[in-house]
Amino acid sequence: MTTSFAPQARREGLVIEEAEDELLVYDLERHEAHCLERTAALIWQQCDGQSTLPVIIKRLQEQHSLAVDEDIVWIALRRLDRARLLEERLKVPAGLPRRASRRDMMRKVAVIGGMAVFSILAPTAAEAASRNVSCKHVLKSGLPENNQCCNGNKGICHITHDGDGVCGPEPC
Amino acid sequence: MSSEPVFPRREGAPSDTNKSSRRKWTSALAVQVYGVRIGIRTNCVATLEQIKERLPQGWKPLTSPVVDGTYSIYVADNSPPRIRQYHLLYNDSGLQARALDIGKILGILEYSIHLHIGAATRQRFFIHAGVVGWRDRAIIIPGRSYSGKTSLVAALVKAGATYYSDEFAVFDGRGRVHPYPLALSIRQTGSGAMQRWPVEKLGGRRGGKPLPIGLVILSRYQEGAEWQPRSLSSGRAVLALVANALSARQQPTALLPVLRQAVAHSAVLDGVRGEADETAAAILTWIDRDSRV
Numbered sequence: 001m002t003t004s005f006a007p008q009a010r011r012e013g014l015v016i017e018e019a020e021d022e023l024l025v026y027d028l029e030r031h032e033a034h035c036l037e038r039t040a041a042l043i044w045q046q047c048d049g050q051s052t053l054p055v056i057i058k059r060l061q062e063q064h065s066l067a068v069d070e071d072i073v074w075i076a077l078r079r080l081d082r083a084r085l086l087e088e089r090l091k092v093p094a095g096l097p098r099r100a101s102r103r104d105m106m107r108k109v110a111v112i113g114g115m116a117v118f119s120i121l122a123p124t125a126a127e128a129a130s131r132n133v134s135c136k137h138v139l140k141s142g143l144p145e146n147n148q149c150c151n152g153n154k155g156i157c158h159i160t161h162d163g164d165g166v167c168g169p170e171p172c
Numbered sequence: 173m174s175s176e177p178v179f180p181r182r183e184g185a186p187s188d189t190n191k192s193s194r195r196k197w198t199s200a201l202a203v204q205v206y207g208v209r210i211g212i213r214t215n216c217v218a219t220l221e222q223i224k225e226r227l228p229q230g231w232k233p234l235t236s237p238v239v240d241g242t243y244s245i246y247v248a249d250n251s252p253p254r255i256r257q258y259h260l261l262y263n264d265s266g267l268q269a270r271a272l273d274i275g276k277i278l279g280i281l282e283y284s285i286h287l288h289i290g291a292a293t294r295q296r297f298f299i300h301a302g303v304v305g306w307r308d309r310a311i312i313i314p315g316r317s318y319s320g321k322t323s324l325v326a327a328l329v330k331a332g333a334t335y336y337s338d339e340f341a342v343f344d345g346r347g348r349v350h351p352y353p354l355a356l357s358i359r360q361t362g363s364g365a366m367q368r369w370p371v372e373k374l375g376g377r378r379g380g381k382p383l384p385i386g387l388v389i390l391s392r393y394q395e396g397a398e399w400q401p402r403s404l405s406s407g408r409a410v411l412a413l414v415a416n417a418l419s420a421r422q423q424p425t426a427l428l429p430v431l432r433q434a435v436a437h438s439a440v441l442d443g444v445r446g447e448a449d450e451t452a453a454a455i456l457t458w459i460d461r462d463s464r465v
Contacts, residue, residue, distance in 0.1 A: 015425050017432045022407035024432060026414075026424045033414045033428075035407035120411050122420035 007056075007077055008049035008087035021114070025085065031122040034083050038114035039066060043076040044085060071105060072112055079117040180211020180239045182264060195246050202234040203227060206293040206342075210285060211239035216247040219274070226282040228289065229353060241288055243281055247274060286354075290340060290418035296350070297427055300416040301341035303349055305334035305379045306459060309386025309438075310349040312341050314416045320393040320448070322356055326369075327452035329376035336379045341413075345426075347434030348382035385434050387459060388412070390442040391451070399451045401443030401458075406432070409440040 015026040023041035025034045036044060042064055046056040053073055060066040074092065081090035109115050180202040199220040200213040205228045214220050223245070241264055248257035258270040259277045261284075269280045290298030302313040302321035311328065315321045322338040329335045337352040344350060355368040371378055388409040391399070410431045414420050417427060439462060445451040 015428050017410075017428050019407045019410065019432050019436070020405070022405055024407055024410055024428060026428050028424060031421050031424075033411055033420075033424075035405070035411050037405075037407075118408060118411055120415045122414055122417070122424065124421060 004052060006050050006052050007047040007090075009044050009047035009080075010085050010087050014085075025083075026122070027084065030084060032083070033120050033122055034085065035116075035118040036080075036085075037116045037118075039068070039072075039112055040076050040079060040115050040117050042066065043068075043073060044080055047077075047080075047086065049087070066112065068112060069108075072108060072115070075105065075109060076115055079115070083117050083119050085117075179213050180234075180237045180242055182211070182242055183209075183238045183240065195244065197244065200237075202237055202239050203231045204234050205231045205285075205289050206295045208241075208289045208292045209234055209239040210288065211237065211242040212245070212281075213242070214245040214247060216245075219245055219247050219278075222278060223281065226278060226285075228286065229351065240292060243268075243284065245277060245281060286340065287418065291422065293419075294423070294426075295344075297343040297423075297430055298418040299341040299343065299413050300339065300418065301413070302338045303336035303341045303352075304328045305336055305383050306332075306386070306456065308383060310336065310341075310383040311387045311389060311455065311459075312349065312385055312413075313389045313391065314341070314412045315391075316416065320391070320445075322358060323393075323448040324389075324391070324445070324451060326356055326358060326374060327448035328455065329371060329374055330449070331452045331456055333376075333452075333456070334379040335371040335376045336383075340418075343430055343434055344382060345430060347430050347436075348384055349434075350382045351379045353378045385438040387455075388435060388438055388440045389455065390440070391445045394444040394446065397444040397446040399443055399445040399454045401441035404440040404442045406435040406438065406440060408442070409435040409438070 013027065013029045015028065017024040019035075021038040021041075023036040023044070025036065026032075027034070042060060043056065046059060051059070053070055056073060057068055057070065060068050077086070077090055078092070080086055179197060179200045196215060197213040198215050199217040200211065201220055201224070202209065202211045204210075212220070212223055214223070244260075244262040246260040246262070248259050256272055258272060259274045260267060261269045261277050261281055263284065268284065269277060271277050271280075299312075299314060300316055302315070302325035304311050304325055306328075311333065313321050313324055325335070325338040335351075335353055336349060337354060338356045339354050340352045342350045342352045353371060355370050356374070358367055358369050389401075390404070390409075390412050391401070410428070413431045413435070414424075414427070417431075420427060441458070
């Protein structure tokens with residue numbers, strides 16, 4: 001059932017940097033940054049839209065000495081799909097991954113290693129500089145004053161140059 | 173010849189469209205920092221001198237009044253004396269803040285200028301982080317306001333590290349960190365009031381030259397915690413820096429390779445920490461034992 005499926009990695013709208021044996025990816029459309037550990041990165045790089053899963057598995061085993069199987073590749077594809085790094089949303093065929101216990105699957109992942117895909121949302125300038133995402137709700141009742149506090153009494157809310165509201169370091 | 177000051181104006185913008193245009197301005201200044209042009213005007217020449225003291229290190233006066241952004245501070249004269257009037261701060265979006273204490277207005281202006289420069293400059297990459305120098309390498313502590321960076325930076329400086337900044341790590345295109353030494357905002361025990369402390373008052377020294385990164389500390393304060401960090405990969409450090417970058421969305425194509433290069437040869441430690449003084453000592457001890465830093 002999976003012999004004809006050939007996953008395709010996204011390439012458009014991404015900034016990609018190699019870092020030792022990891023891959024850094026910035027999604028220009030979603031403003032998300034991802035760090036793919038080694039195995040996840042290698043699997044992603046094999047997704048050329050033409051290589052089926054058996055081909056990908058064989059290539060990883062022979063060229064990179066990775067003892068991956070179809071379950072591992074599906075786990076990686078799910079993680080890449082969650083990070084929106086595949087060209088199309090993943091449709092996992094019925095019956096896959098095989099009915100292994102969660103513990104067995106996690107054990108397999110741990111043995112292989114390097115399967116994580118870490119992701120963050122890139123902040124706006126105002127978000128990067130404040131503890132609270134925005135304090136604009138504080139401003140609706142009037143102008144920020146020295147007794148107008150951000151959430152948790154941390155800092156004064158004030159309007160930044162781009163019109164957003166941000167909690168500064170000034171004491172509340 | 174007219175002695176009227178030439179007031180800064182935003183490039184391409186029509187004349188004042190917000191209420192600040194109603195005020196009578198008497199003093200003005202146009203400056204450039206890292207390629208970003210900022211105009212400041214006020215109705216009080218003494219205030220302008222105070223503002224100059226709070227401008228980022230390395231600012232240069234501009235001869236042209238054309239700028240990228242403007243700020244206006246109206247200083248209330250508080251007459252008649254029984255009626256207290258607010259001091260006002262305007263930016264290009266309109267009224268930004270008002271306060272009865274001019275110090276608070278100046279603090280907000282200063283912070284806004286840093287944010288503005290950090291987001292707009294194309295010469296440097298600003299990351300919200302504390303930075304100190306140790307053995308010709310930078311220790312960088314990414315984190316937003318109130319994450320405990322200043323406490324840890326102050327403790328490291330007291331332990332002998334060189335002060336670079338407690339708010340912004342400023343990267344050049346080669347991944348080196350430049351000094352951006354602001355007065356440390358330290359919360360006083362007991363009163364909880366914040367005071368600005370030049371690093372010299374803590375017995376510290378300012379760094380002068382750009383440094384490569386030796387260590388990235390990802391930490392969160394937890395009362396009573398002992399710092400027992402785990403090592404992370406450089407890729408994880410890049411994510412942490414992107415998460416605190418002021419211009420991540422504006423220039424990701426340029427930012428990512430610079431940060432990757434910046435942390436390529438550094439150690440990365442992640443873990444909760446307790447009191448700053450103990451943590452600082454533990455950090456410097458760890459560095460002394462690790463040959464990578």
